[in-house]
Amino acid sequence: xxxxxAVATMKVAQISKPGAGFxxxxxxxxxxxxxxxxIKVQACGVCHSDxxxxxxxxxxxxxxxxxxxxVAGIIDEVGAGVSEWKRGQRVGxxxxxxxxxxxxxxRRGDFRNCRNLKIPGISYDGGYQQYMVAPVxxxxxxxxxxxxxxxxxxxxxxxxxxxxxxxxxxxxxxxVAVLGIGGLGHLGIQFANKFGYKVAAISRGSENAAxxxxxxxxxxxxxxxxxAADALQKLGGAKVILATAPSSKAMSELINxxxxxxxxxxxxxx
Ligand SMILES: [Zn+2]
Ligand SMILES: [Zn+2]
Numbered sequence: 001x002x003x004x005x006a007v008a009t010m011k012v013a014q015i016s017k018p019g020a021g022f023x024x025x026x027x028x029x030x031x032x033x034x035x036x037x038x039i040k041v042q043a044c045g046v047c048h049s050d051x052x053x054x055x056x057x058x059x060x061x062x063x064x065x066x067x068x069x070x071v072a073g074i075i076d077e078v079g080a081g082v083s084e085w086k087r088g089q090r091v092g093x094x095x096x097x098x099x100x101x102x103x104x105x106x107r108r109g110d111f112r113n114c115r116n117l118k119i120p121g122i123s124y125d126g127g128y129q130q131y132m133v134a135p136v137x138x139x140x141x142x143x144x145x146x147x148x149x150x151x152x153x154x155x156x157x158x159x160x161x162x163x164x165x166x167x168x169x170x171x172x173x174x175x176v177a178v179l180g181i182g183g184l185g186h187l188g189i190q191f192a193n194k195f196g197y198k199v200a201a202i203s204r205g206s207e208n209a210a211x212x213x214x215x216x217x218x219x220x221x222x223x224x225x226x227x228a229a230d231a232l233q234k235l236g237g238a239k240v241i242l243a244t245a246p247s248s249k250a251m252s253e254l255i256n257x258x259x260x261x262x263x264x265x266x267x268x269x270x
Pocket of ligand 1: 047048049050069095156157
């Protein structure tokens with residue numbers, strides 16, 4: 001006698017092979033293994049780096065693969081051995097998807113450079129699904145004050161700009177320029193403003209001026225109509241230039257905008 005057991009399923013947006021585009025399919029809801037939790041995904045940011053999975057630019061990806069590394073949600077199941085995280089807790093998962101804890105870099109506390117670093121959406125299925133399983137090393141607690149849709153982009157784009165600026169050596173009052181007002185830049189301007197810097201936002205054309213000011217830029221420099229490096233020198237020279245626009249030409253042209261001992265930080269790659 002055959003018995004049918006109802007299997008709980010969910011919707012996922014997967015890439016079946018490089019270049020094939022997204023495909024919405026039903027999959028069985030996964031169970032978290034030891035040291036893992038299952039997250040009910042509430043929001044997942046869209047990052048340019050998703051293209052690595054979509055087009056197969058990252059070596060060694062096993063398909064089908066579900067992209068997404070800006071995940072915000074609620075833990076709905078914990079695997080064996082998980083004691084620090086509870087069901088119902090709000091968590092996020094970003095680019096750092098877990099480390100082995102044993103390699104030389106890990107033993108030095110430099111988990112970011114783990115030789116077996118895992119990346120959600122590349123090493124294992126990411127946030128473009130209703131339920132996602134992640135190792136506890138990848139989890140970040142989300143405060144109650146932050147909504148899921150607001151928190152999600154902070155897990156990758158936010159960390160990229162926040163960490164760059166807070167380690168930049170700039171102090172409140174210093175001139176900090178943010179090149180580009182896209183996914184990274186619009187967050188970089190807001191963080192720079194909150195850090196108390198004098199913020200110069202740089203982009204092409206005048207149409208971004210109002211947005212840049214609204215995000216907290218003190219000055220907007222239109223690099224199409226002005227020499228942006230000269231404009232920064234007129235303001236005293238930048239202590240830090242945070243280059244988020246993925247254009248090596250735009251970056252090169254801006255280097256002369258640095259003041260003495262200035263620092264040029266490249267976070268948008270092309
Ligand atoms: Zn990203
Ligand atoms: Zn390691």
